[in-house]
Amino acid sequence: MLELAILGLLFEQEMHGYEIRRRLRDELGLFANISFGSLYPALSRLERSLAVTVVESGGSVPTSIPATGSLSGERAGLRARRSGAALGTKRSRKVYRITEQGRALFEQLLGGEEPAGADDARSFGLRLAFARHLAPSARLALLERRRLQLTRRLATDRVRASGERLDVYTRSLVEHGTEATEHDIAWLDRLIEAERQKQAPARSDTARTTDLGDSHSGDAMTSTSTTPSGAA
Amino acid sequence: MLELAILGLLFEQEMHGYEIRRRLRDELGLFANISFGSLYPALSRLERSLAVTVVESGGSVPTSIPATGSLSGERAGLRARRSGAALGTKRSRKVYRITEQGRALFEQLLGGEEPAGADDARSFGLRLAFARHLAPSARLALLERRRLQLTRRLATDRVRASGERLDVYTRSLVEHGTEATEHDIAWLDRLIEAERQKQAPARSDTARTTDLGDSHSGDAMTSTSTTPSGAA
DNA sequence: GTCATCATGTAAGCCGTTACATGATTGC
DNA sequence: GCAATCATGTAACGGCTTACATGATGAC
Numbered sequence: 001m002l003e004l005a006i007l008g009l010l011f012e013q014e015m016h017g018y019e020i021r022r023r024l025r026d027e028l029g030l031f032a033n034i035s036f037g038s039l040y041p042a043l044s045r046l047e048r049s050l051a052v053t054v055v056e057s058g059g060s061v062p063t064s065i066p067a068t069g070s071l072s073g074e075r076a077g078l079r080a081r082r083s084g085a086a087l088g089t090k091r092s093r094k095v096y097r098i099t100e101q102g103r104a105l106f107e108q109l110l111g112g113e114e115p116a117g118a119d120d121a122r123s124f125g126l127r128l129a130f131a132r133h134l135a136p137s138a139r140l141a142l143l144e145r146r147r148l149q150l151t152r153r154l155a156t157d158r159v160r161a162s163g164e165r166l167d168v169y170t171r172s173l174v175e176h177g178t179e180a181t182e183h184d185i186a187w188l189d190r191l192i193e194a195e196r197q198k199q200a201p202a203r204s205d206t207a208r209t210t211d212l213g214d215s216h217s218g219d220a221m222t223s224t225s226t227t228p229s230g231a232a
Numbered sequence: 233m234l235e236l237a238i239l240g241l242l243f244e245q246e247m248h249g250y251e252i253r254r255r256l257r258d259e260l261g262l263f264a265n266i267s268f269g270s271l272y273p274a275l276s277r278l279e280r281s282l283a284v285t286v287v288e289s290g291g292s293v294p295t296s297i298p299a300t301g302s303l304s305g306e307r308a309g310l311r312a313r314r315s316g317a318a319l320g321t322k323r324s325r326k327v328y329r330i331t332e333q334g335r336a337l338f339e340q341l342l343g344g345e346e347p348a349g350a351d352d353a354r355s356f357g358l359r360l361a362f363a364r365h366l367a368p369s370a371r372l373a374l375l376e377r378r379r380l381q382l383t384r385r386l387a388t389d390r391v392r393a394s395g396e397r398l399d400v401y402t403r404s405l406v407e408h409g410t411e412a413t414e415h416d417i418a419w420l421d422r423l424i425e426a427e428r429q430k431q432a433p434a435r436s437d438t439a440r441t442t443d444l445g446d447s448h449s450g451d452a453m454t455s456t457s458t459t460p461s462g463a464a
Numbered sequence: 465g466t467c468a469t470c471a472t473g474t475a476a477g478c479c480g481t482t483a484c485a486t487g488a489t490t491g492c
Numbered sequence: 493g494c495a496a497t498c499a500t501g502t503a504a505c506g507g508c509t510t511a512c513a514t515g516a517t518g519a520c
Contacts, residue, residue: 002508016471026396027392027398028402029388029406029409036471036473037473037475037508038509040474041473092516093472093516094472116481117482118507125405125409128405129401132399160258167364169361169364172360173357173361174261177261177357180412183415184408248500249499249501250500266480269482270481272502273501324499325488326499347478348509349479350479
């Protein structure tokens with residue numbers, strides 16, 4: 001999961017660990033405050049597996065990056081001001097760049113099945129945040145996989161709500177959870193509809209153009225998903 | 233977290249590990265499919281710390297428990313049918329019973345602060361499911377702590393939604409997450425209102441009657457909560 | 465020169481998972 | 493007898509956390 005997030009950020013632009021953390025917090029929202037004790041080992045693993053390389057370690061002026069990137073907005077200005085007048089001050093930082101293998105891994109992770117143990121909502125949210133890098137058909141598959149997941153949850157939740165005699169609080173919890181899931185499904189339906197309309201005018205058969213990540217598309221039934229129904 | 237759930241179930245009735253798992257799955261919904269590799273060690277820990285004791289190990293007819301409990305409904309009937317005509321068949325099962333210390337621990341866990349690393353939604357859901365065992369004031373504190381948590385999240389989410397230039401999918405994700413949080417807050421407000429109305433006619437000062445779990449009530453501001461904004 | 469922030473890393477621990485091992489009971 | 497289910501447990505691992513250690517840079 002973390003590795004997917006890291007690769008997703010590096011997919012667009014090279015950066016160092018400390019900034020990856022900041023972007024994860026400020027932009028993605030998921031991984032609210034990923035700890036360094038988790039981030040740096042993850043980067044080391046990715047480096048060892050040749051998914052990323054270190055392009056700049058000790059100092060030297062950044063080759064073509066203006067301040068710290070294009071996505072930071074005002075924050076980039078802040079940093080530029082902080083580092084005085086010059087644009088590339090020598091630092092003890094390791095700037096990472098994604099490799100070809102890294103891109104392949106990214107698209108494989110993004111399009112593949114959700115790893116069993118993970119928090120479903122988080123996992124899906126992360127994937128959706130990078131869904132623009134997916135082929136249209138894989139994107140649709142992602143949305144529909146999630147939809148199926150939620151409808152299954154709805155079914156079991158309704159059984160729970162009707163069958164057992166629950167106290168006020170548990171009942172309220174289950175009912176609110178059910179509503180939230182229904183709301184989620186409605187949202188997904190809107191996204192799915194939008195996707196279909198985007199694809200419809202383009203061509204008639206299933207899109208299989210440039211991108212990867214289109215493995216697994218019919219096996220959405222086989223997922224063993226350990227779906228918790230955490231509400232609120 | 234798991235220990236809280238276990239103690240919560242044992243609080244009401246003694247049972248063995250395998251059934252704890254079933255109840256966790258079928259009734260609570262949280263901990264959808266807790267694994268035995270997690271459950272049994274947890275029971276061992278609780279036993280070592282004297283929070284629970286084993287009351288029945290090898291066989292013998294259960295002292296006063298009809299089939300498997302009062303909360304199981306039709307499932308109890310199923311089990312009774314399965315075990316033939318007799319009511320207490322000898323099995324290799326360990327029936328656990330909560331101790332005085334266990335009850336104290338339960339109420340302490342239930343009323344205390346959320347442990348930092350945990351999934352907030354899950355943690356809150358679990359606590360709410362056992363909220364009937366809390367003193368009214370502690371219950372209110374739980375709800376308001378959660379509310380504060382969510383309003384903080386709303387604030388950061390709104391900043392994210394307005395500031396950065398996000399792609400369609402991420403934007404939709406953030407917006408939907410914001411809506412979901414607002415929905416959650418509205419729900420909490422209803423619960424809080426209901427609590428207030430239940431307490432108002434009863435007495436005027438802060439209820440401090442029989443139950444425990446009313447420590448921590450003013451320090452809701454100090455929580456460092458690592459709140460993720462997982463949507464959908 | 466000292467403090468805040470930036471920046472990287474290691475170690476220990478918590479909480480959960482899957483996979484494996486074992487055995488009792490019951491239905492057929 | 494054999495398979496399914498009930499029932500308990502261990503081992504290895506995954507992914508994340510906090511706490512700790514270290515050092516460079518820039519603001520004041």
